[in-house]
Amino acid sequence: MELLEKLLKSKNLQVALDFIDLKNAEEIAKQSIEAGADILEVGTPLIKSYGIQGIRRIREIAKERIVLADTKTADAGDVEAEIVHLGGGNIMTVLGIMDDATIESAVKKAHEYGILVQADLINVKDILKRAEEIKRLGVDIIGLHVGLDVQKKRGITISDLKNEIKKVSELGVIVSVAGGLNKNNIVDIIDLPINIYVVGGAITRAKNPLEEAKQIVKIIKG
Numbered sequence: 001m002e003l004l005e006k007l008l009k010s011k012n013l014q015v016a017l018d019f020i021d022l023k024n025a026e027e028i029a030k031q032s033i034e035a036g037a038d039i040l041e042v043g044t045p046l047i048k049s050y051g052i053q054g055i056r057r058i059r060e061i062a063k064e065r066i067v068l069a070d071t072k073t074a075d076a077g078d079v080e081a082e083i084v085h086l087g088g089g090n091i092m093t094v095l096g097i098m099d100d101a102t103i104e105s106a107v108k109k110a111h112e113y114g115i116l117v118q119a120d121l122i123n124v125k126d127i128l129k130r131a132e133e134i135k136r137l138g139v140d141i142i143g144l145h146v147g148l149d150v151q152k153k154r155g156i157t158i159s160d161l162k163n164e165i166k167k168v169s170e171l172g173v174i175v176s177v178a179g180g181l182n183k184n185n186i187v188d189i190i191d192l193p194i195n196i197y198v199v200g201g202a203i204t205r206a207k208n209p210l211e212e213a214k215q216i217v218k219i220i221k222g
């Protein structure tokens with residue numbers, strides 16, 4: 001699959017559009033593209049607010065860029081794959097902590113549509129063990145993720161999980177990392193074999209999101 005090859009062979013910036021308001025998301029989506037972002041993420045709050053229409057709108061703006069719908073699917077994997085297909089997304093996410101049955105259902109349906117599946121390991125305690133299991137279920141991307149609430153409560157970001165990132169990347173999968181990344185801490189993990197750097201708040205809440213995104217693209221692309 002062409003998209004898989006591209007992701008596997010390169011380092012990519014994914015901008016997480018974690019908005020409730022579509023107009024704000026559209027504005028940052030346009031600036032992210034101008035800055036050179038590779039993937040636009042229809043954030044979970046945006047999907048909850050606008051559903052398929054929200055994914056469709058970001059698809060229109062993204063043009064040939066990749067659109068990831070952060071569905072964080074917890075059940076009915078096939079139905080949520082259908083939703084992403086109707087919105088025109090290229091990648092969906094499923095929660096790695098859920099039952100294998102949900103992941104299998106998402107993978108089966110998504111692959112029928114040519115959609116990639118990312119397992120989000122948010123809140124998974126034994127990351128390497130679950131990553132190994134999930135790889136066998138046919139997911140395309142493994143996402144290591146420190147969620148917003150944990151970032152706030154414990155003061156950690158994904159850049160604190162270097163060992164886990166290294167071990168998962170040794171499985172030979174596409175690795176995505178998310179959770180509190182910014183232009184300072186991305187530098188700490190830039191030499192690790194990571195394919196997708198997800199950045200949300202550091203860009204969406206920046207005084208100048210375009211400039212911030214440009215700087216981050218420069219760090220990631222080298």
Ligand SMILES: O=C([C@H](O)CO)[C@H](O)[C@H](O)COP(=O)(O)O
Pocket residue numbers: 016018043044045070146147148178179180181198199200201202
């Ligand atoms: O997935 C996310 C979170 O669970 C809210 O939906 C964020 O997109 C992800 O954490 C990236 O955002 P930042 O941590 O603000 O970079």
